Amino acid sequence: MGNHMVIGVDLGGTHLRTALVDLSGNLLERRKTTTDIALGVTQTAQKLVDECRAQMETARELGGTVTGIGLGVAGKVDRKRGWVIFSPHLPAMRDYPLGPEVEARLRVPVWVENDANVFGIGESWVGAGRGIPNWVGLTLGTGVGGCLFLEGRLWNGDELGFAAEIGHLIVHPEGPPCACGLRGCLETHASASALMEFVRNAAIRGELTSGPLYELWKDGKLKAGGIYQCSRAGEPLAQKAFARMGWALGLALANLFTVLGIRTAIIGGGVSAGWDQFIGPLHSSLAEHSSMLVVADARIQPSALGDDAALLGAGRLALQRQGVETAR
């Protein structure tokens, strides 16, 4: 049978990434392609199957065998059945048996999990969460994902289909409307969408009338990365957007630490690349909003694995579900 290997998959709205992972948490091969859900669910599933087939071929060339596939998907999943219940970036994939579908085509067992959870599993295995029993994880992207590790294990609560939905913690009851229907969720302050919305609203209100940030907005090219560059360059409105993000993250983490009696957070996701622009305000806000925690004890750490966290986590998920002992 050769060496035990698994495939970790990160399925997003615009990209599909896969990796071949061994028992020690090494990434033996990475593949990346685009997804276009507009082409339909069947074609997206087909692409996923093709990418996995290519990885299985690579495994054979390396003298190994793929024994399982772990699949991280943004949104709500039914992990027991392997179904995608609802994915904000893959709206056509509603109540879709993605796991069973891929499993039937490849004849390899498939496990489906929320993308923030596979991020956490990866960081917990070989990243910033290694050896830390209790911590919260945040992924800052288009939205804000969350995961919770308690006593070294991913916390799933009462298995209600959600847990650690930290992006939907309400940080201000009169805050901006959220895609989820509530007001003032962390996600409305600390995501790429929130940064863009903040700048857009200022431009519409006439509070931003010139300069590179204004140009980006006017040209319809406003993205989180551009706002970050403007913030670094000293543009006040961009700095305000990141300060507000740090404020909300600090308040949410203070509340989490107060309730859980813990002190560690690990922050990843694309928008966490703006670390230098929000970490100061985050620490100030954490100090301002912590009741019991000695703030010097808090540990707010960036992801150690970046984009690889979800791939490694999805791989480890497949190993764990097979009951395979992993190294490290």
Add this chain to the structure above:
Amino acid sequence: MGNHMVIGVDLGGTHLRTALVDLSGNLLERRKTTTDIALGVTQTAQKLVDECRAQMETARELGGTVTGIGLGVAGKVDRKRGWVIFSPHLPAMRDYPLGPEVEARLRVPVWVENDANVFGIGESWVGAGRGIPNWVGLTLGTGVGGCLFLEGRLWNGDELGFAAEIGHLIVHPEGPPCACGLRGCLETHASASALMEFVRNAAIRGELTSGPLYELWKDGKLKAGGIYQCSRAGEPLAQKAFARMGWALGLALANLFTVLGIRTAIIGGGVSAGWDQFIGPLHSSLAEHSSMLVVADARIQPSALGDDAALLGAGRLALQRQGVETAR
């Protein structure tokens, strides 16, 4: 040695209650006396020792032996050493070795725990939490205490000296100042102090100028119980105080359920007697602030044991720490 028995103690700012508890969670004898911390720490400790001696005598008469004492104290405790670090209602008892002191005098092992935690241990043993693996507990009194049960066990987090401090969850960042130094904590909305402060402020602002509630305030007799009676009688300001309390509880529980992926809360403490005046607003607020939870799945339950929860919980703590198997 006879039957195994323990003493559960609930030490508050005005009262000292003790109970003789057996392995099945029966209360064999209750005693109650007053405390007056103004008389000094030594005298309070002496009273505690005297009450426990009386319970040990009763145990002997019943053919049993007291093998341990569990001590619930409001405030921050060092459970490993059995010290009271700080108790808001017993301010003189700062950094005081209450456990070792009582242990030395009675020659029976003593364990000290936060009062909201012993409430939870009691409810988990023979009360509303029995058989429920994951739930949050709230005690509504002068302040708001909290406890958290995960997988059937009291959650202590990273053992930082606090956990489940749900009273200090921030429900509104611009809310009223809290005794803890923050703004907008749950405690500033949902405690006896919060109810009184709300009415007092309205009276001072001239928004309450007549009627029984006004009379209570004017005569310096404003208490949570009186506000409750006025609310039941239809007094709008009193109803508003309870509606605000329910709103804050619903928001805090929605945030907790979102983060923990759970759906059960158990609410006790003296102010929970006002249940009929806050439960409606609580449910509305929970529905308004829940992102992922199907609100019909939520279970918000009153304490089943009332004042006995802390006594039974303190007793069970002593049994657990001795490694004694309990019935039920």
